[in-house]
Amino acid sequence: MFPDAFDYERATSVGEALDLLDDHADAEVEILAGGHSLVPAMKTEGRSPDVVVDLDVAALDAINALDDRTVVGALTTYADIADSRAARANAPLLAETAAEVGDLQIRNRGTIGGNLAEAHPGADPPAAVLASDATVLLRHRDGKREVPATDFFRGDGETAVEYGELVTGVRVPHTGDAGVAYAKKTHPATGYAMVGVAAVVETDVVDGNGDETAEGTVSSVRVAATGAVDRAVRLPSVENALVGERLDSDAIDAAAGEAQADVEPDRLRSDPYASGDFRRELLETYVARALESAAERVAGDPPTA
Incomplete structure (x- = not known):
């Protein structure tokens, strides 16, 4: 199918893009930043913007590793993130996950x-x-705004981005010796995640007095899931169940068993390939897989993307 007619604008700077959004404030505007979601939606799903603003901003195609964080520009491709030595060393979870996107x-x-x-x-x-x-x-015309990822995703296609704003990048704290992993059940028709789980696990280490009891105890853990419900979500019940426990298979299984507690039944996703109930069952399995892989990597070598 062919999309409906639209006006095309090309922006070569963030300022120019913001000006174009302001100029077309009374129109339906879509931002083109790669196009793998927008173009199919315009061709087959009826999305019909009046104006498409194509971002061609070199400054947003960059990965900058700083002392304690890495900033990834909005126009950086998944391939560049997955292949980046800086990302693999400092933000390995993002690099590993980028390597799992599509084809x-x-x-x-x-x-x-x-x-x-x-x-x-x-x-x-x-x-x-x-x-x-x-x-x-x-970024918006009057300045900048920073939104924690936990506040960014609101629902299917819904985010904290307001009209007149552009996503310019993502800032990722360095994970140090934490173990990270992404485990995914790929949707057979789309390549998206039927269920995907990302995990970051930190453990205590032996203190200066040689206290062996602290070694391997989970001090911090963050687990997030995609695919099961209408947005990506953190899984606090899983996280709370694991903190303070020894990082072994029994603790991982027990924590994974809490995954369904964080799933709101009315937000479960369903399609001809997988019901909401099936996705909910899968979630426990893939939480366990992500945590097991993260446990193997704690204080070890970062995963290769």
Whole structure:
């Protein structure tokens, strides 16, 4: 199918893009930042903007590793994130998850900013930014705004982005010696996650007095899921069940058993391939898999993307 007619604008700077949004404030405007969600929606799902603003902003295609955080520009592709030495070393969960997005063609064109702004409920990166305790960076004509990932995703296609704002990047705290992992059941028709789980696990270490009892005790854990409900979500019941426990298979199984407690039944997703109840059952399995992989990586080598 062919999309309806629309006006096309190309922006080569953030300021120019914001000016275009302001100029077309009375029109239906869509931002093009890779196009793997927008273009199919315009061709087959009836999305019909009056204006498409194509972002061609070199400054937003960058990965900058700072002392304690890495900032990934909104137009950075999944492939570049997955292949980035800086991302693999400092934000390994995001790099690992980016490598799981779609197929090679999608990873070479799709962008992290477009993915987060689209907020597809089965997208992979939202789980990673939630579990990484990341912050989404926004720009508007009067300045900047920073939104914690935990406040960013509101529902299927719904985010904290307001009209006149652009997602310019995501800031990811460095995970240090934490173990990280992303476990995914791929949807057979779309390549999105039927269920995907991202985990970041930190443990206590032996103190200066040689106290062995502290070794391997979970001091901090963040677990986030995508695909099961209408948005990516943190799983606090899983996290609370694991903190203070030894990081062994019994504790992981017990924590994974709490996963369904964080799923709101009226938000479960269902399609001809998987019912909401099936996705809810899968969630426990993939929480366990993500935690098991993260446990193996605590204080070890970062995963290869």
